[in-house]
Amino acid sequence: MSNFNKLRGFTAVALVLAATGAAQAQSFDLQSVFGLNVPSIGPSPQLWADRVHEMTDGAVTINVHGAGDFVPGFEVFGAVSSGALPMGFDWIGYWAQQIPVANLVGSMPFGPSPDVALGWMFQGGGLEIIQRAYDPFNVKVLPCHLVGAEAGGWFNREINTPADLQGLNMRIAGLGGMAMARLGANTQLVPAGEIFLSLETGRIEAAEFSAPQLDVGLGFQRVTQYYYFPGWHQPSSWDSIIINMDVWNSFDERTQNIMTEACQANIAYNLGDQINSQAAAIATIREAGTEVRRFPDEVLLALREASDAVLDEQAAQDPIFAEALTSLRAYMDSVGEWSTLQALPAR
Structure with missing residues (x-):
């Protein structure tokens, strides 16, 4: 059986366990669009996964894979949308062909500084607008890594x-x-x-x-x-955790809140690390x-x-x-x- 077909099977099992309220721990695979050794953004999904595991007292384990482990990097969104992959980690702008607003969030020329981008996303209504663009694709988006100003x-x-x-x-x-x-x-x-x-x-x-x-x-x-x-x-840019919406809806409210809060902790950590x-x-x-x-x-x-x-x-x-x-x-x-x-x- 290919890695990809195995992954589809793992996803289905995880969904059944979650939907039936099974008491045993749940395990999900996540593939990044980046290699895991790329500085800063490479380790970011693992940091998030570790936080989720700890905050759920070990009830949720997320196995992080690098680009190409299951699908090519540029196919992660489609795989998460279809349910072949339960989760992914991305640069939001990669999905601009399917979701035009992803271009704006991924890289707005002469756009907001990181602090302003952060305020707009979580206090200025940005996330609510963006999620509406993801809904037709059956994908939940969690902004999870804020990249500060890049070089030219x-x-x-x-x-x-x-x-x-x-x-x-x-x-x-x-x-x-x-x-x-x-x-x-x-x-x-x-x-x-x-x-x-x-x-x-x-x-x-x-x-x-x-x-x-x-x-x-x-x-x-x-x-x-x-x-x-x-x-x-x-001047600022977002990377995100994307989760198949059926998988997301299978989690109880506490787990959803933990995943969201783990992303916010990730953002704070990575901003500090980048500046340093x-x-x-x-x-x-x-x-x-x-x-x-x-x-x-x-x-x-x-x-x-x-x-x-x-x-x-x-x-x-x-x-x-x-x-x-x-x-x-x-x-x-x-x-x-x-x-x-x-x-x-x-x-």
Whole structure:
């Protein structure tokens, strides 16, 4: 029997046990879209699973698997939706083709800082809007890992003006990729495990992946000349636990609350870990000989204009995207005055 068919059997057994209220402990498989050794996001689902196991006094065990263990990484959502996989861990933006609003939550160019993203998601009505987009796919979404501001990307071409983006072959996903394309870049989505080789062989000239802490662990500093900031395309980003809705509904309210609260603990832990790790990662990058730079303001202004156009285009095509964009922009505006009033001068 194949691993995938075994998994379907395990899922069915777990559902029967849960539905009949069986007293014995329940065990579920979860597959991540990432390798488990990827810094920060790799261990994140295991941290969540450990918390759930502890908080349920061992009643729920979640067996965490890495990308490709049962299905290819980009097929995790479909497998969870169908029930072939009970649970998954993802970058929300990977599912933009099925759920357009996932693009906004995964990477809103010139979007909210992590603290604002956190407030909108849990106190500003964001999660309720997003869940409505997942409901037709029979999937429960639990935001479970908040990635802070990313870098602008790794480049083997110097970027001094918007014209330098013309013809640039770049790995960049989501709405930021659409904005880059409007300025003439040739954008593509390359799986995380293939980015290094694609840069090394010249298949692509540039790539964005994540924050320095994650990027340096993948060795991009060994095959690029420039590392640009800021991460205009993704000032914050969500990874999530996704659970088949039939599996989710089989849990009692206490277990559902535990899973939700374990995600919130995960978010707090990972935000702190990311902040602590970035400076050391940047030092490592410089030691490797890669130049750390900021995009010129002229380039950032052009990217902002292109991003606004992309966001408005996407909102015109999907009502839930439009609702979320309106809500998030209003939330950012409402807290913007507070942030401005509290801003301190640079040292």
